[in-house]
Amino acid sequence: RLQCRSLMDISRGLPKTASLRLTHKTAPYQRHVSTSTQAPDKQRVVILGSGWAGYAAARTLSPSKTQRVLISPRSHFAFTPLLASTSVGTLEFRAAIEPVRRLGLDEFHQAWASNIDFKNKVIHVEANERGDVSAATNKPQTKGEKFQVKYDKLIIAVGCHSQTFGIQGVQEHAHFLRDVGDARAIRLQILQAFETAGLPTTTDEERRKLLHFVIVGGGPTGIEFAAELHDLMKDDMSRMYPELLKHCMITLYDVAPKVLPMFDSKLAAYATDAFKRQGIRVKTNHNLTGIRREGRHLMLKIKEEPEEVGASLVVWSTGLTQNPLVKQLVDTEIQGLGKLAKDPKTGGIVTNSNLEVQLRPTEGRSETRTLDDVYAIGDCISVQGIRYPATAQVASQQAVYLGKQLNSNKSYKPSKPFAFKNWGVMTYLGGWKAIHQRDADNLKGWAAWVLWRTAYQTKSMSVRNKVMIPVYWLVTWLFGREISRF
Ligand code: FAD
Secondary structure, eight states: OOOOOHHHHHHHOSOSSOOOEEOOSSSGGGOEEOOOOOOTTSEEEEEEOOSHHHHHHHHHSOTTTEEEEEEESSSEEEOGGGHHHHHTTSSOGGGGEEEGGGGOOSEEEEEEEEEEETTTTEEEEEEOTTOOOOTTTOOOSSOOOEEEEEOSEEEEOOOEEEOOTTOBTHHHHOEEOSSHHHHHHHHHHHHHHHHHHTSTTOOHHHHHHHTEEEEEOOSHHHHHHHHHHHHHIIIIIHHHOTTTGGGOEEEEEOSSSSSOTTSOHHHHHHHHHHHHHHTOEEEOSOOEEEEEEETTEEEEEETTSSSOEEESEEEEOOOEEEOHHHHHHHHSOBTTTBOBOBOTTTOOEEEOTTOEEEEOOOTTOOSOEEEEEEEEOGGGEEETTBOOOSSHHHHHHHHHHHHHHHHHOTTOOOSSOOOOOOOOEEEEEETTEEEEEETTEEEEEHHHHHHHHHHHHHHSSSHHHHHHHHHHHHHHHHHOOOOOOO
C-alpha cells in the first residue's frame, strides 16, 4: 500500500525543463525525442507504465536527484480497488483516478513502448493519440507518431493483460474491469439494459435475458463487482424500476470448486452464504465455453448447462496473461547478452531480489546475470525464487523500494533486498459487509466493511480524492447512486 505523498507531489510544482521534440523525416523509428535538458548530476530514469507500480515509482523518485520520464498509453493512474464502485455509480469515476501530469514530471508521453534496444539504452515508442486503451488487448486503435526515448535507468512496470483463454466471443462481447473506461462502459450497459427491458414492446422472456448480469471469475474483483451490482439493484433500481425487479438476476460462474481461493475456507464460505442470502447465484465448477450476440442480448454456452443462457452483460475476471511487450522482450535475443530470464509459469520477467532484470544463463555458464540499469516491478515480474501475488500492495511496495534505492545512490547498490510486507486481503460482499484476512487474523461483517472503506479512503493518492471519496459516499447514501446515461 502506498504512502501518501500528495502534498509533497503538489509542492514539486511544474516541470523545471520543457520536453523538446526534434523530428526528422527518415525511417519511422528514426524520429526521436531528445532528452529534456539534462542536469549533469541527474540520472534520466524512464518508467514504462502508470499503474500501481509505475505511478508509485514516479512519486517516490526524487525530482532533485533524478530526471523523471514516464511513458504510458493512459494519462492517469487508476485506483483499481474502487473501480467496481464506480461501475455502478456508488462513486464517481474521477474519485478513482489521478492525472499523471499532476506529478510534475520532467517528461510524460502518452504512448506505448513497442520495443527496447537495451544495447543502446533506447526505447521505441508509439504515441496513443486518440487516448484509447482496451484493457483486454491494450492495443492502440490508431497508431500514432513513432519516436525514441533515451534512458540512463529504465523501470519496466507495464503490468499484465486480462486472460481470456482464447474462449470464443469473450474478447468481443465480455467487459473487463481494468480501468475507468471499462467501468464507464459497464455502467452504461447496465442502465441501457434496464431501459430496453422497460420498453412496452419487450417481452418478459427477453426482459429476463436483458436483466441477467453474469460475472465470470470468483476472485476478489468478480466478487466485489457482483456485490456492488447487487447494492445498485437493491437500493436504487428497486425504486426506479420496481416492475422490473422480479426479472433481475446476478450469476457468478467459476471453474474452481470454491470462490475466493486466497481466503481461508471459512471466510470463503461466509462470502458464499452472504451471496446466497442476497439472491446472487454462485455457480462453481462451471465452464463458460463461448459467448455470441443474439439481437439485443448475449447467449452464453456453459458446459454444465443443458441450454444456452441469455444475459445482457458479462464481466470477465478470470486472471492475467503477459503484456505483449513483456512477451516480446523475454523472447528476443539481445545482441551479445542473450535473452531476458523468463518465469516458466507466468512468462513474466525475472528479477533478482534487488528488482534488477536478470538474463538467462548462456552456454558454459550456469548462473543468471544482471542486465545493467534495467529494473522491473509489479504484475509483469516474478522475483527470483518468490512469486508474489499480483496485487497493488506488492506493486506499490516494490516501486517505493526501487525509487528509494535509486534516490540514494547512482550506482544502485541496495543495502538490503526487497521484502514484501503483507497487509492482508479484503473483499466487499455487499450490504455493508466485507471480509478481511491477515495472517491468522480474520474479520468479517460490518467491522470488516468499515476497515475496507477506511483503508481505501486513506490509501487513495491525492488529498483531492481523500476528500472527495467520503463526500461521494455520503451523497450516494443520502440521494442514491448516479444512474444517468451520459
Ligand atoms: P497496472 O496497474 O496494470 O499498470 C500497468 C501500466 O502499464 C498501465 O498504465 C498501462 O497502461 C501501462 N502499459 C501497458 N503496456 C504498456 C506499454 N507497452 N508501454 C508503456 N506502458 C504500458 N490489488 C490489491 O492489492 N488490492 C485490491 O483491492 C485490488 N483490487 C483490484 C480491483 C480491480 C478491479 C483490479 C483490476 C485489480 C485489483 N488489484 C488489487 C490488483 C492491482 O490493481 C494490480 O495488481 C496492480 O494494478 C498491478 O500494478 P502494475 O503497475 O504492475 O500494473
